[in-house]
Amino acid sequence: MSEASLIQTDLGSVLSTQELSEIDAELAHVPYKSGAAIDALKIVQAHRGWISDECLQAIARHLDMSAEDLEGVATFYNLIYRQPVGEKVILYCDSVSCWICGGDDIKDKISKKLGIDYGETTADNQYTLIPVPCLGACDRAPVMMVGDDLITHVDEETIEQVFSGSQSSDDGVGSKS
Amino acid sequence: MEKVLTRNIADDPVPTDMAAYEANGGYQGLKKAMAGMSSADCLKVISDSNLRGRGGAGFPTGMKWSFVPMGEKCTPGHKYLICNADEMEPGTFKDRLLMEYDPHQLIEGMILSAYTIEADIAYVFIRGEYLVAIQRLRDAIAECYEKGYLGDNILGSGYKLDMYVHPSAGRYICGEETALINALEGKRANPRAKPPFPQVSGLWGRPTIVNNVETLCNISHIVDKGADWFMSLGRGEDAGTKMFGASGKVKNPGCWELPMGTPIREILEDHAGGMQDGLELKGFLPGGGSTDFLTPDHLDLAMDYNVIGKAGSRMGTGTMIILDDQTCPVGMTLNLIKFFAHESCGFCTPCREGLPWTREVLKKIEMGNGVPEDIDTLIHQTKYIGAMGNTHCALAPGAMEPLQSALKYFRDDFDRHISGGCCPYHKGTGA
Numbered sequence: 040m041s042e043a044s045l046i047q048t049d050l051g052s053v054l055s056t057q058e059l060s061e062i063d064a065e066l067a068h069v070p071y072k073s074g075a076a077i078d079a080l081k082i083v084q085a086h087r088g089w090i091s092d093e094c095l096q097a098i099a100r101h102l103d104m105s106a107e108d109l110e111g112v113a114t115f116y117n118l119i120y121r122q123p124v125g126e127k128v129i130l131y132c133d134s135v136s137c138w139i140c141g142g143d144d145i146k147d148k149i150s151k152k153l154g155i156d157y158g159e160t161t162a163d164n165q166y167t168l169i170p171v172p173c174l175g176a177c178d179r180a181p182v183m184m185v186g187d188d189l190i191t192h193v194d195e196e197t198i199e200q201v202f203s204g205s206q207s208s209d210d211g212v213g214s215k216s
Numbered sequence: 217m218e219k220v221l222t223r224n225i226a227d228d229p230v231p232t233d234m235a236a237y238e239a240n241g242g243y244q245g246l247k248k249a250m251a252g253m254s255s256a257d258c259l260k261v262i263s264d265s266n267l268r269g270r271g272g273a274g275f276p277t278g279m280k281w282s283f284v285p286m287g288e289k290c291t292p293g294h295k296y297l298i299c300n301a302d303e304m305e306p307g308t309f310k311d312r313l314l315m316e317y318d319p320h321q322l323i324e325g326m327i328l329s330a331y332t333i334e335a336d337i338a339y340v341f342i343r344g345e346y347l348v349a350i351q352r353l354r355d356a357i358a359e360c361y362e363k364g365y366l367g368d369n370i371l372g373s374g375y376k377l378d379m380y381v382h383p384s385a386g387r388y389i390c391g392e393e394t395a396l397i398n399a400l401e402g403k404r405a406n407p408r409a410k411p412p413f414p415q416v417s418g419l420w421g422r423p424t425i426v427n428n429v430e431t432l433c434n435i436s437h438i439v440d441k442g443a444d445w446f447m448s449l450g451r452g453e454d455a456g457t458k459m460f461g462a463s464g465k466v467k468n469p470g471c472w473e474l475p476m477g478t479p480i481r482e483i484l485e486d487h488a489g490g491m492q493d494g495l496e497l498k499g500f501l502p503g504g505g506s507t508d509f510l511t512p513d514h515l516d517l518a519m520d521y522n523v524i525g526k527a528g529s530r531m532g533t534g535t536m537i538i539l540d541d542q543t544c545p546v547g548m549t550l551n552l553i554k555f556f557a558h559e560s561c562g563f564c565t566p567c568r569e570g571l572p573w574t575r576e577v578l579k580k581i582e583m584g585n586g587v588p589e590d591i592d593t594l595i596h597q598t599k600y601i602g603a604m605g606n607t608h609c610a611l612a613p614g615a616m617e618p619l620q621s622a623l624k625y626f627r628d629d630f631d632r633h634i635s636g637g638c639c640p641y642h643k644g645t646g647a
Contacts, residue, residue: 068380069402070420076402077385115404115561116385118344130345134306135505136463138551139543172388172555173306173505174345177463177535178470187347 053097058083062101072102076112080119089120117171124167125160127186133170136177145181145193152202165205218449220457221314221321221433222473229317231352234359237320245436246324246365249331250373253439255286258332262435264443266455271300271391271428272503272532274521283415284333284423294337296424297330299432300396301342301349304388306505306555307537310459310471311429315342315349318433319356323379325435327365330377333425337378341396344383353381388559392609393426394418395561406563407609430459452477452518460519462488464538465495471535477523481515483536495540499625503532505552506614508621509539529621544641545626546633549619550578556615567612570601574619581630584638591630594623 054062065078079098084090090098090113099109113119120128131146149168153161160167166185176182179191185201224232224240237243249258263278284295299322303311315322322340330338340353357379360366368376387405389395394408397419418424434456438446447455454476460483461471467489474483480502484490491497499509502519508529510517517523524531539548557571574597577590600606602616623630632640 074402074420077399078402081383081385112402112404116387118384118386133551134555135537135548135551136307139464139537139539139548171345171386172304172559173308175303175309175312175343177307177309177537178461180463180469184345189348 053093054083054101055086058086059101062098073104073108076102076104076109077116077119080109080113080116084119089123095121123160125164127166128184129166129168130171130174130184131157131168132172132174132176132180132182134173136173137181140180142181145195145198148195148198149183149202152198153205161205163205166202217457217475219473220437220449221430221459222318224321225313225317229313231316232318232320234320234356234363237318241440242320243324243365243436245438245440246327247371249328249439250371250375255332255334258328258439261438261443262332265438265446266443267431267434267438267446268454268521269428270430270434270458270533272305272506272530274531277427277431280415280427281329281333281425283413284425285416286334290334290423294420294422295333295335296419296422297326297333297335297338298393298396298400298419298424298426299326299338299340299342299429300391300393300426301340301346301429302384302391302396303343303346303429304391305533306552307463307501308461308504308533308535309463310461310533310535312346312349313471314429314433314459315346316352319349319352320359321433321436322429323353323356323360324365325432326379327360327370327377328435328439329425329427329432331375333423335423335425336376338380339400340379340381341390341400342381342383344386346383350381350383357381387561388555389561389609389611392611395609396426397424404561406561409608450476450520452520453522454520458519458534460487461535462538463535464500465492465540465543466490466538467492474519477518477520479516479518480510480536483519484515484538488538491538491540495542497538498541498543499539499545501532501537501539501618502529503534503536505537505555506530506611506617507532508617509545509625510621511625530617542641544582544639545622545629546578546582547639547641549622550575550582552618553578553615556611560611564608564612566601566607567609570597571612571615573597574601574615578619581633582639584633584636586630586634588634590634591623591627594619594630598623 061082062079065075069075083094096106099106150156155168157170174182181193182191267277268274326338366379384390390399390405392407395405399405414424449456457473458476460474463469472487497512499511501507502524510529514527521531553575557575560567560571562568577593580586598616598620601612
């Protein structure tokens with residue numbers, strides 16, 4: 040067996056049957072396979088949390104695209120993660136209305152509470168902190184998303200409540216989240 | 217005043233399902249059109265109504281639609297209607313409200329708009345972060361298929377339309393309609409060269425219309441009640457109502473449906489409750505992060521597209537960002553430029569290189585390390601990057617709008633940073 044076909048065989052088993060069937064359902068809506076590139080990336084990320092090199096190559100092969108082309112797409116979008124992330128991603132709004140309402144100070148407090156800066160993941164793999172453009176809840180600034188939840192009017196008390204179970208926490212605040 | 221867009225959205229809102237929507241007159245516009253209005257009839261009433269695009273540009277909706285090839289003039293194949301629900305303009309929070317609390321209003325408007333341009337497939341291209349809106353729209357679409365408002369032979373008219381919700385993978389530039397189309401095609405969201413315009417060659421090379429959420433939410437009401445009724449809603453020269461908002465350090469930040477042409481003072485004082493105690497109004501961006509600052513001198517202007525345009529800004533999305541006298545205008549501008557530099561798609565050099573350069577100069581000034589020549593550099597950038605035609609799309613010129621107006625109205629603040637060697641507001645750096 041040649042080296043090329045070995046790689047092919049290996050990549051063929053990277054994506055699960057479930058992932059492949061979800062991707063194939065998207066292919067029904069597009070006139071050519073690469074049209075489902077973003078959908079396919081989102082499907083695999085939904086199952087695994089992020090897109091590894093191996094997954095990227097397997098998706099590219101499934102869509103008859105070059106891995107380079109798919110990498111260009113994957114790295115373009117804010118919500119496609121090409122590095123591992125924690126159990127929950129914190130999308131912290133760093134845009135103008137939140138900034139006016141003290142967003143920089145609150146971000147510093149989150150960083151201190153969790154021991155991470157932008158782009159970093161907590162040691163217990165619970166949280167990854169990422170800045171996000173305006174979340175469209177400016178009347179309730181400062182705001183962030185923690186996993187699927189929108190948290191508004193973020194202040195010190197909110198931070199204690201939301202992240203009370205975090206490993207980096209140095210107090211015994213009861214869990215309210 | 218008569219509530220139109222928010223008639224199902226109370227101050228303490230609950231989501232409107234099919235039963236609640238229909239109980240309050242919902243789907244009357246659709247029934248009226250399917251029972252006896254042609255596509256041309258629908259186009260005429262929308263054109264006559266003077267509805268202008270609510271996404272920020274204010275382009276007349278009827279005129280936009282009129283460029284779509286119709287009937288036998290169109291080559292066989294699909295036509296598309298896309299709802300631009302990629303609300304990402306800094307300081308803008310109106311479409312989220314409309315989608316989360318009255319999804320059927322948007323869907324009915326989309327069905328009628330698609331019918332008008334003879335589209336057979338419709339997409340809601342929505343921010344991936346808007347998880348609640350995504351779910352409520354999907355539930356509402358399912359209700360429509362059950363009722364026969366979507367699918368084959370809608371209400372026995374022979375008209376067929378399928379509708380899908382497509383969550384974005386996230387980038388500000390996806391709000392530009394041709395970039396959005398590239399994103400829907402699974403590509404990087406670089407804007408396309410125009411012409412050809414999407415009306416002729418859009419999604420997959422087929423005729424396509426892209427409209428903002430709020431624009432589409434108006435359609436069913438206009439079809440149902442007519443152009444004259446819609447024009448009578450405005451207080452000034454523009455027709456209809458508008459979602460206006462205020463964020464920043466006002467007493468009661470929020471989003472309110474008010475007549476077009478409502479004076480800015482009324483929005484800021486009666487609805488936003490004025491400034492928080494101890495703060496004075498210093499300036500404001502009238503419609504999102506890519507509009508020029510206005511000042512307290514402009515408070516008595518009416519929120520109409522042309523009135524705000526003549527004052528040197530744009531009404532944009534109508535959601536105002538308020539600058540108080542204890543927040544640094546240089547820091548605020550730096551925050552905005554940092555956003556635009558990050559969100560540049562990287563396709564053209566003036567935007568990809570010019571915006572980070574501008575950001576670094578602003579950061580230097582805000583940190584107290586600026587020199588007088590830096591102001592000249594900033595002015596040069598506003599003239600070069602800000603000139604339409606030097607960049608591939610409107611992102612970078614939009615980014616220059618708050619900067620050029622900050623230099624015009626708050627020049628003293630820039631100079632004080634340079635002469636004093638520090639930020640006189642002692643606030644965050646904006647970076």
